[in-house]
Amino acid sequence: MDRDSRFDIIIAGAGAAGLTLLWYILQSPSLRSKQILILDKSMHPVNDKTWCYWESNQLKLTPFIHHSWSELEVGAIGDSFSQKLETYSYNCIRNGDYTKHILSKAKKFNNITLLETGIQHFESIDDLGVVKTDAGTFKAPFIFQSVLKPPDFEESKVDISLLQHFIGWEIETQTEIFNPDKAVFMDFNVKQHDGVTFMYVLPMSKNSALIEYTLFSENLLDEVEYEQAIKVYLSDRYQLEAGKYKIIRKEKGAIPMEDRQFSSWYCKNVMNVGTVGGLTKPTTGYTFTRIHQQSKTIIAALEEGQKPPEIKASSYRFRVYDMMLLHILDSDPEISLKIFHDLFKRNKFDSILRFLEEKSNLFQELSIFSSLPYTPFFKSIYKMKHRIFTGA
Ligand SMILES: Cc1cc2nc3c(=O)[nH]c(=O)nc-3n(C[C@H](O)[C@H](O)[C@H](O)COP(=O)(O)OP(=O)(O)OC[C@H]3O[C@@H](n4cnc5c(N)ncnc54)[C@H](O)[C@@H]3O)c2cc1C
Incomplete structure (x- = not known):
């Protein structure tokens, strides 16, 4: 690999942040002809995450959108409020679709190399970013990494450390019971045992929906507890007993909710992007739109031949x-x-x-x-x- 080990840009991690950066590079006439290396342990598209975000079509992501909702519902303390959105639409993208679409576009470029390998370490040597992987060592003036926590992560100040943790079931029902135009953004009208708890319901059609049981708390539950809560909700709210629906997919996650400040740079030539770049909004867990904003800032700097600026997720x-x-x-x-x-x-x-x-x-x-x-x-x-x- 020595002959090919030097690139213009390396993207380490092909999740939401790495792929989004690649997506904007592919649209930039001055950057898409550069020698680019994409690294990830697996680039096989799997739909195991649903990324939702709201916007008024500035991101131009229509080809990726799996479903959109024009109305949201929130329930709390026995009440329930629904409103049609006027400025925004609430959209969802499936991570497997995003991966497939962007990587199949990238594969058409001879100057873009996709490599599946484990990433071990980053450093800066002689003004180059260096990434050590199971398949060898690669260098570039700029590496954008979404894989490893920054070295100063453990020392950074943190007073509150919660998790937004959830398990979701995507189900298909025999009868048509969902409104595919309306998502349940947060329904807190459920038992509140272990921290602030709510259900999130994303109907994809009249007889299919993703239903997630979500908590804001310090500790994860046993899987069976999340799943029991989903069963109870399906029964209480939709009169859906076992046998009346089929689980077609499960999704789970634990997103950090912390007051931690993240550094933009892992070391001189290696920039932290995505979650490890501190882009997750601590109180909501939403990251996807911020990843797009960060990628656009990086692209603007690279197009000018500049080092990307320090990026603070929030003022x-x-x-x-x-x-x-x-x-x-x-x-x-x-x-x-x-x-x-x-x-x-x-x-x-x-x-x-x-x-x-x-x-x-x-x-x-x-x-x-x-x-x-x-x-x-x-x-x-x-x-x-x-x-x-x-x-x-
Ligand atoms: C289930 C789930 C649902 C979410 N839903 C939303 C949502 O609806 N809206 C929203 O805004 N945010 C959401 N988030 C938060 C956030 O947007 C996602 O976590 C998003 O994937 C973060 O992007 P990322 O690129 O930073 O990390 P990831 O997408 O996790 O990408 C990191 C990549 O690094 C690779 N990798 C890791 N370690 C190594 C290694 N050692 N070697 C090689 N490769 C490695 C992984 O394979 C992965 O592809 C969700 C998170 C989860 C977990």
């Missing part, structure tokens, strides 16, 4: 909001439910989504906060003051 203001809400989620699940209830009862869903994707302005944020119980937020500012007043 100071939004880091403070996330810290406050994380603190409340961690310390007081009951008041968290009241906050979700009032948030969705008293605000337009489009405004909430704009706030959650950090596109709102201070005036819009004050309007949202004024609809919520304020004492828990003041308490959380007090409890988190050592972070909030030292740069978060």
